[in-house]
Amino acid sequence: xxxxxxxxxxxxxxxxxxxxxxxxxxxxxxxxxxxxxxxxxxxxxxxxxxxxxxxxxxxxxxxxxxxxxxxxxxxxxxxxxxxxxxxxxxxxxxxxxxxxxxxxxxxxxxxxxxxxxxxxxxxxxxxxxxxxxxxxxxxxxxxxxxxxxxxxxxxxxxxxxxxxxxxxxxxxxxxxxxxxxxxxxxxxxxxxxxxxxxxxxxxxxxxxxxxxxxxxxxxxxxxxxxxxxxxxxxxxxxxxxxxxxxxxxxxxxxxxxxxxxxxxxxxxxxxxxxxxx
Numbered sequence: 703x704x705x706x707x708x709x710x711x712x713x714x715x716x717x718x719x720x721x722x723x724x725x726x727x728x729x730x731x732x733x734x735x736x737x738x739x740x741x742x743x744x745x746x747x748x749x750x751x752x753x754x755x756x757x758x759x760x761x762x763x764x765x766x767x768x769x770x771x772x773x774x775x776x777x778x779x780x781x782x783x784x785x786x787x788x789x790x791x792x793x794x795x796x797x798x799x800x801x802x803x804x805x806x807x808x809x810x811x812x813x814x815x816x817x818x819x820x821x822x823x824x825x826x827x828x829x830x831x832x833x834x835x836x837x838x839x840x841x842x843x844x845x846x847x848x849x850x851x852x853x854x855x856x857x858x859x860x861x862x863x864x865x866x867x868x869x870x871x872x873x874x875x876x877x878x879x880x881x882x883x884x885x886x887x888x889x890x891x892x893x894x895x896x897x898x899x900x901x902x903x904x905x906x907x908x909x910x911x912x913x914x915x916x917x918x919x920x921x922x923x924x925x926x927x928x929x930x931x932x933x934x935x936x937x938x939x940x941x942x943x944x945x946x947x948x949x950x951x952x953x954x955x956x957x958x959x960x961x962x963x964x965x966x967x968x969x970x971x972x973x974x975x976x977x978x979x
């Protein structure tokens with residue numbers, strides 16, 4: 703059972719996992735995870751072995767003003783899912799974020815580092831994590847970062863769209879993280895659900911860059927002539943604070959499985975070839 707199939711991760715998860723698993727895909731128009739009765743009825747009907755929760759209130763700036771909706775989806779929804787998954791002995795896979803950290807560390811965050819979110823989005827996602835770890839005995843919480851894929855909105859598509867009409871694009875240069883391709887994240891999900899190595903995992907492509915570096919690479923790989931101008935976070939005037947450094951180290955994945963994801967630049971190169979075909 704994949705929840706959030708109209709989002710970029712849920713859409714690609716259905717596409718990649720359906721050849722190997724029987725998939726039931728649901729979105730917010732067909733399932734409200736904040737409604738316990740509705741959710742319980744659907745899970746009782748479907749009786750999935752695995753629930754992959756790709757649903758979330760992910761607009762970071764909107765979360766600041768719509769905090770009730772953010773907590774309902776990102777925390778209350780997790781509470782409902784965890785209770786029902788436990789009742790029916792389901793494996794629960796939940797997607798979380800690098801924004802559970804404050805960005806004050808000067809080296810990559812590992813799974814055991816203490817979260818300290820600095821915005822409503824990160825706080826609501828952390829509460830969802832805490833609820834799942836408290837209730838569900840069979841869970842995979844996967845923290846990822848700067849996600850992009852072929853479906854829906856993301857930074858890569860935004861830069862490509864802007865490059866069609868703008869000669870100059872201003873992009874923040876003092877926030878450091880790691881872009882992650884949906885395909886690589888889903889490949890890890892596929893591996894994990896075959897195991898009982900439950901817990902919290904960091905799942906991002908290798909390497910690090912700023913949003914400015916990311917944009918520069920997109921423009922270079924697509925042979926655009928748009929100029930990318932670096933600006934500071936303060937100049938961007940966003941509603942929500944962002945961590946200045948949120949690089950994730952996939953420590954548990956490497957330790958338990960000896961598995962390393964490819965570098966973000968390699969993944970981006972493949973994505974742009976596929977997306978532009």
